[in-house]
Structure formats: structure tokens, C-alpha cells
Amino acid sequence: MTLFWISTVGLVIVAVVLLAMTLNSKKVNKDEQLRDELNKAFYKDRLTELEEEANEGLVENQEDLIDDLKQSLLDDIPHQDKVEKTSLSPMTVLIPSVALIVVMTYGMYMHFGGASKVKDWQEVSGRLPELSKKLMEGSAEPMTEDEMQDLTLALRTRLHYQSNDSTGWLLLGRIALANRDVTTATDAMENAYRLEPEDADVKLGYAQALMMSQDEMDQNRARGLLNSLLKSEYVDLRVLSLLAFDAFERQDYPAAVRYWSVMQRMIGPEDSRYEMLTRSIENAQAKMGEPIVQGKSVAVNISVSPNARLPQDAALIVSVHPADGSPMPVAAARYPLGTFPRTVVLDDNNSMMEGRKLSSLEGLIVRARIDSDGNVATRDGDWYGESQLAELGDTVELVIDQQY
Structure with a gap:
């Protein structure tokens, strides 16, 4: 606001200076000078004409005409004392004009310019850090509607410049x-x-x-x-929730049940949301008109030993194997390394074998490996881990704590 008022004062000063320059100009004197020069030129031209007419015999009283012409020239010259009495001092006009400019400028701004609203806007913009912190951290008292509006205005202002x-x-x-x-x-x-x-x-x-x-x-x-x-670093519950809701709205009830079932396994029965998800699953089953066989996917909670040294450009490979420990995976997926601990979910979409789906397994083992060179055939120096025997639908716990 300080910069704004300084700029307005500067503009008013410029207007006053221009007005003063106009009032101090010598326009009247210049007009009189031009008139005198014009009268002199007219007088000389008329003298030349009278002389030519006298030579041609057209004029007999040339001297009388010259006297009349001189008198006319003298009558056209204004009296200096009269001009001085009727002329106004520039300051007499400048002072009231300056006062009028200042009063009209700031008076009209205060009335039509919304000065109070501009002040409120500046104050709200200054509260952006405070309001943002309150929203992100979540205080005991929720933000009011007015505070949300203030935060929106402050954000829009900041984003206009950044x-x-x-x-x-x-x-x-x-x-x-x-x-x-x-x-x-x-x-x-x-x-x-x-x-x-x-x-x-x-x-x-x-x-x-x-x-x-x-x-x-x-x-x-x-x-x-x-x-x-x-397929990214870990599965966020909000991602599964959105996919489940979208599938339900599109009447793809099996997909909705699958997503909600995965969410249940990720949060566990102790979570207060577990029962709500159960009701959502039952609602989708009722829409289908037949029971759903649940447990078609595997959720894997993966953590890494503190001793493991992981290259930044490495990748995480997770594979599901039959309960007999066969090295050939039934399903597998590759993820960016990301951060740990994390949760990944594999289902029939990750199946590797033609005619054999992940959902067909009665028992399974999950293996995870940090691939350091991008070649799945080489394992020297890679860190890996293996889960205990589990069943389809379980939430599997796995620790990467061994090295080839």
C-alpha cells in the first residue's frame, strides 16, 4: 500500500507541474507581439499601394490617407496600464487549481476506488502463511467459511505473480x-x-x-x-477408493468389490473404516444378484533392512510363486524404487503364464528383489526377500534383508 500512495502523490505532483507550466507561459505577450507584427506588415503594404495609386493618378490626397493609416495603427495598440490592471497573477489561478486537483483526485478515489476493499485484500494476502499452515496441519478448530474464502483469495493473488x-x-x-x-x-x-x-x-x-x-x-x-x-511406488487408499467408486457408478460391480477388498486388507479389521467397506461390498454384491468370491489379489507390505544399500536408479521387482517355491512366477510386477516401507498390490492383471491366473493359487509365496542394473537375468549383489507361505487374499509381510 505504501508504494501505491507514493505513486499517487507522484502523479498528482506531475499534474500540478504541468498546470504551473501552462499558467506561466507567455501566451498573451506572444499574441500581442504577433498582432503588432501583422499590423506593421499591413501598414507597409498599404503604403506601397498608396504610392502606386498616386503615381497612376488615382489618389490626390495621399498625405491625408497616410495620416489616417497611421492613426488606425496607433488605435490598435492596447494601453499597457490597462493590460496590467486586467491580467491575473499565475499564483492566483495555480493555488485553487492545485487544491481542486488534490481534493477531486483523492475524494473520487475514496468514494469510487474501493480503498477499504483494497486494504482488506492486502491484509488477507499477508495472512497466506498463517491460513495455509492452519489448513495443512489441521487445528482443533476447523477453518470457517470466511477463512476458506480468505485463503482462496490469498492463493489466487500469489499465483497471479508466481x-x-x-x-x-x-x-x-x-x-x-x-x-x-x-x-x-x-x-x-x-x-x-x-x-x-x-x-x-x-x-x-x-x-x-x-x-x-x-x-x-x-x-x-x-x-x-x-x-x-x-503401478507407482505404493498404493494410496484414495486411489483405490476413487477407482472403486468409479467402477460402482459404471455398474462394474466386480471391479468395485475387488478394489474395496484390497482396501480392507490394507487397513485391517481394526480400522474404523473396515465395516463401512464391508457394507459397500455387500451393496455391490446385491446389485450383481450373486455372491462374489473375494480374495482375487495379493497386498504385499514391503520393508527394507537398515543394512541394505540401494542404488538410486534401481527398480523393485515383486513376484508371486506357487506354494511349492517354484522359481517360475505366476504373477510379477516392476516398480520404481521409491521409498520404504510401502505396499503393492498384484492381481490377475499381473499374471505371467498363459492359462494360469493368480486367482487360481491356493497357496503362494511372494518374493521381492532390488534390481540394480536393469537386467532381470543378473542378480549379483542384488538385495532380496521372501515371505512366509500365505493364501490368496492375505496381506503379506515381506522384508528385503538378504543379498545374492
Whole structure:
């Protein structure tokens, strides 16, 4: 605000200076000088004409005419004392004009310029760190509607000047999602995704916004983003929840049951959400008109020994084998190394053998290996781990703590 008022004072000063320059100009004197020069030129021309007429015999009283011409020239010269009495001092006009400029400028701004709103806007923008911290950390008292509006305004202001702030766009998109503002949410998440296309949180937020759209192409793109997240570092419950809800809305009840079942295995029966997921599964089963055979996938919780040294460019390979320990996997998947501990889910889509699905196994063993060179045939120096015997539908615990 200080800069704003300084700039307005500067503009007013410029206006006053221009006015003073105009009042101090010698326009009147220049007009009189031009008039005198014009009268002199007219007088000389008329003398020349009278002389030519006298030579031609057209004029007999040449001297009388010259006297009349001189008198006319004298009558056209204004009296100096009269001019001095009627002329106004420049300061007499300048002072009231300056006062009028200042009063009209600031008076009209205070009335029509929304000065109070600008002040409130500046104060809200200054509270951005405080409001953001309250939203992200989650205080005992939830944010009021006015605080959410203030946070949105402050974010929009910041993003106007810092359009490459992906975190700001993500936060604005989440607020819009909470307010069911589809247009703002989609635009904000799209900007965040454009800046950070590989960030898992940004992908998930963009998928959430696209899921709210009524456009089939937007929804298909959201499904693509969610499916890519299933193959990333770990499975986020929100990804499975969105896929389950979308499948249920599209009346793909088997897929909805599969996703909800995986969520149950990931959170365990002690979680308060377990019963809610059970009711969702039962609702989908009722829609199908027949019972569903659950347990068609394997959720694997993977951790790494503190002694293991993992290259940054390595990859994680997870494979499911029959209970007899056969080296040939029935299903397998490859993931970026990411962080640990993490959870991955394998189902029939990861099956490796023609005619034999993961869901056909009665017992299984899960193996995980950190592939350091990108060649699955070489294992020298790679770290690996193996689970205990498990059944389809179990949540498998696995620790990578051995080295070839």
C-alpha cells in the first residue's frame, strides 16, 4: 500500500507541474507581439499601394490617407496600464487549481476506488502463511467459511505473480474440490500437473478433479492417471477408493468389490473404516444378484533392512510363486524404487503364464528383489526377500534383508 500512495502523490505532483507550466507561459505577450507584427506588415503594404495609386493618378490626397493609416495603427495598440490592471497573477489561478486537483483526485478515489476493499485484500494476502499452515496441519478448530474464502483469495493473488508454484496450484485445487467448484479445481490441478507431471499427489488431485467432470473424455483420463498410480511406488487408499467408486457408478460391480477388498486388507479389521467397506461390498454384491468370491489379489507390505544399500536408479521387482517355491512366477510386477516401507498390490492383471491366473493359487509365496542394473537375468549383489507361505487374499509381510 505504501508504494501505491507514493505513486499517487507522484502523479498528482506531475499534474500540478504541468498546470504551473501552462499558467506561466507567455501566451498573451506572444499574441500581442504577433498582432503588432501583422499590423506593421499591413501598414507597409498599404503604403506601397498608396504610392502606386498616386503615381497612376488615382489618389490626390495621399498625405491625408497616410495620416489616417497611421492613426488606425496607433488605435490598435492596447494601453499597457490597462493590460496590467486586467491580467491575473499565475499564483492566483495555480493555488485553487492545485487544491481542486488534490481534493477531486483523492475524494473520487475514496468514494469510487474501493480503498477499504483494497486494504482488506492486502491484509488477507499477508495472512497466506498463517491460513495455509492452519489448513495443512489441521487445528482443533476447523477453518470457517470466511477463512476458506480468505485463503482462496490469498492463493489466487500469489499465483497471479508466481504462476510456477505447483504447490500453490495443488492447494487451490484441493480447496476447490472441497467446495465442489469443478471448474476451479480442474484448472488449478491441470496447472499443477503441467508443472509436476510425475508427482503422485498432483496426479491424484488432478484425477479427483477430472472425475467430477461430466465429460467422458475427462473421466477416461482420470482412470488412466489412477491406473498409473497403481503401478507407482505404493498404493494410496484414495486411489483405490476413487477407482472403486468409479467402477460402482459404471455398474462394474466386480471391479468395485475387488478394489474395496484390497482396501480392507490394507487397513485391517481394526480400522474404523473396515465395516463401512464391508457394507459397500455387500451393496455391490446385491446389485450383481450373486455372491462374489473375494480374495482375487495379493497386498504385499514391503520393508527394507537398515543394512541394505540401494542404488538410486534401481527398480523393485515383486513376484508371486506357487506354494511349492517354484522359481517360475505366476504373477510379477516392476516398480520404481521409491521409498520404504510401502505396499503393492498384484492381481490377475499381473499374471505371467498363459492359462494360469493368480486367482487360481491356493497357496503362494511372494518374493521381492532390488534390481540394480536393469537386467532381470543378473542378480549379483542384488538385495532380496521372501515371505512366509500365505493364501490368496492375505496381506503379506515381506522384508528385503538378504543379498545374492
